[in-house]
Amino acid sequence: MSKPEISSKILQLIKEKQISPKPKWFFILKNSLIWLLSTLSLIIGALSFAIILHLVINNDWDVYKNINDSLIGFILLTLPYFWFIFLIIFIFLGYYNFKLTQKGYKFPFLAVLFINILISIIFGTFLYNMGIGQTIDQTLAKKAPLYNKYINKREHIWCQPEQGRLAGIIIEIKDENIFLLHDITKKEWQVIYNQPVMFQMHPGIKIRIIGQQVEPATFNAMQILPFKPAPPSNFQELMHQKKINYYIFERNIF
Amino acid sequence: MAKIQNIDTKTDQELIKLAIKNPDNFLYLMKRYEKPLLKYILRLTNINPEDAEDILQEVFIKIYQNLNDYNASLKFSSWAYRITHNQVISNWRKLKSRGQDFSFDLDESIINILVDEFEIEKNLENKILKKQIYKIFNKMDIKYREVLILKFIEEKNYKEISDIIKKPQGTVATLINRAKKQFKDIAKELQINLI
Numbered sequence: 274m275s276k277p278e279i280s281s282k283i284l285q286l287i288k289e290k291q292i293s294p295k296p297k298w299f300f301i302l303k304n305s306l307i308w309l310l311s312t313l314s315l316i317i318g319a320l321s322f323a324i325i326l327h328l329v330i331n332n333d334w335d336v337y338k339n340i341n342d343s344l345i346g347f348i349l350l351t352l353p354y355f356w357f358i359f360l361i362i363f364i365f366l367g368y369y370n371f372k373l374t375q376k377g378y379k380f381p382f383l384a385v386l387f388i389n390i391l392i393s394i395i396f397g398t399f400l401y402n403m404g405i406g407q408t409i410d411q412t413l414a415k416k417a418p419l420y421n422k423y424i425n426k427r428e429h430i431w432c433q434p435e436q437g438r439l440a441g442i443i444i445e446i447k448d449e450n451i452f453l454l455h456d457i458t459k460k461e462w463q464v465i466y467n468q469p470v471m472f473q474m475h476p477g478i479k480i481r482i483i484g485q486q487v488e489p490a491t492f493n494a495m496q497i498l499p500f501k502p503a504p505p506s507n508f509q510e511l512m513h514q515k516k517i518n519y520y521i522f523e524r525n526i527f
Numbered sequence: 528m529a530k531i532q533n534i535d536t537k538t539d540q541e542l543i544k545l546a547i548k549n550p551d552n553f554l555y556l557m558k559r560y561e562k563p564l565l566k567y568i569l570r571l572t573n574i575n576p577e578d579a580e581d582i583l584q585e586v587f588i589k590i591y592q593n594l595n596d597y598n599a600s601l602k603f604s605s606w607a608y609r610i611t612h613n614q615v616i617s618n619w620r621k622l623k624s625r626g627q628d629f630s631f632d633l634d635e636s637i638i639n640i641l642v643d644e645f646e647i648e649k650n651l652e653n654k655i656l657k658k659q660i661y662k663i664f665n666k667m668d669i670k671y672r673e674v675l676i677l678k679f680i681e682e683k684n685y686k687e688i689s690d691i692i693k694k695p696q697g698t699v700a701t702l703i704n705r706a707k708k709q710f711k712d713i714a715k716e717l718q719i720n721l722i
Contacts (some may be wrong), residue, residue, distance in 0.1 A: 279565075279580055279583065279584075280554055280557035280558050280561050280587075281554065281555060282584075282588045282640035283583075283588065284550065284551070284553060284554050284557070285590060286588070287550055287553070287588065288550060292588060292591060292592060293550075293592075294546075294547055294591060294592055294593070294594040294595050295592055295593060295595060295596070296595060299595070300593075300595055339548040351617060375598060378689075378694060378695065379689065379695055379696075380695060381695045381697055382695075388656070424673050460588065519717040
């Protein structure tokens with residue numbers, strides 16, 4: 274079957290072509306890179322989970338009926354699809370990279386996947402509690418122009434005055450029933466309200482309003498709610514630019 | 528080339544260390560695995576011996592280039608079979624077109640194992656039995672054929688098969704069960720008598 278000289282022929286070829294064993298550091302580097310990619314995928318998956326948790330917890334559950342007729346419709350409308358897809362991609366990338374490690378093949382697919390998901394959930398919950406989910410969401414909202422338009426559509430949902438929803442930052446309290454507000458497009462609105470408000474209102478806070486548009490820049494508020502979670506504190510800058518006078522108004526209903 | 532004393536008593540790990548120091552010493556390792564790996568390639572692919580030797584050459588060059596990646600927690604034979612498996616799989620399309628009918632050697636002990644395992648009628652002559660087994664192997668998927676060859680012909684255990692094909696041991700067990708089923712289904716299809 275085998276010619277006796279085949280090994281000798283291969284050895285000769287190795288010498289002729291000056292083939293040599295790849296150095297040990299090459300394999301150490303390769304294996305370290307695989308572990309690094311696997312760990313990075315896991316961290317990014319956990320970050321995605323922290324953002325999902327932040328977006329789900331801070332969703333408008335309290336007024337979902339004003340956004341969609343049914344709870345299921347509201348969930349489908351506001352689910353953070355992008356981050357779910359991101360999470361799934363990185364869970365699978367973590368799985369794929371782990372399988373490429375030297376002993377990764379020994380573990381069954383479902384066990385690796387389950388552990389990956391579990392780590393993403395536990396570590397992601399920890400990151401959410403540290404406020405990382407909120408920080409990333411708000412940083413992206415501030416720095417990535419398309420983020421609010423395509424990924425986190427919550428602000429857009431609250432910028433539909435014709436549908437009875439308006440959100441923005443209070444820039445001035447005129448009197449007990451009127452204040453001025455900048456919506457997310459920086460349009461200035463005069464808001465009229467007669468209903469009691471369950472929190473302290475003052476310039477700089479971000480709010481959600483349910484009501485009715487009565488004129489192109491006038492909105493009649495029926496319900497005023499804080500915008501969960503607290504906005505990034507860039508209002509000082511805005512106030513400075515607009516040279517708005519601070520007029521702190523506190524309305525205590527109790 | 529300075530001859531190394533008591534080469535047969537040296538372990539694979541010792542030969543690897545020697546081969547890293549001096550390529551001439553790689554010859555001892557090749558000689559040790561030349562026959563089993565060539566047989567394995569032929570059993571797996573049903574190509575002619577010359578083509579199988581070309582594959583073996585590529586396998587040994589890969590083994591030599593990756594000697595520093597060998598992890599002693601694994602049997603060297605499993606690692607060498609794994610590289611052979613990878614080489615065959617990556618060249619499978621090309622090899623398939625060059626394939627001929629199976630005719631690898633099956634000695635009596637292997638035939639007896641297969642006869643017992645697959646409940647093939649025992650009254651047939653070995654020559655006829657062999658022909659029937661080749662026919663069935665010829666029609667099997669490579670992934671199933673491979674696990675049957677590793678388990679019943681190469682006589683590897685589950686851990687070794689797992690290390691060779693880089694799949695968990697549970698998956699190996701499933702593959703073997705499915706392979707057995709496919710073997711029996713093809714036997715039925717070809718009207719080969721099973722008990």
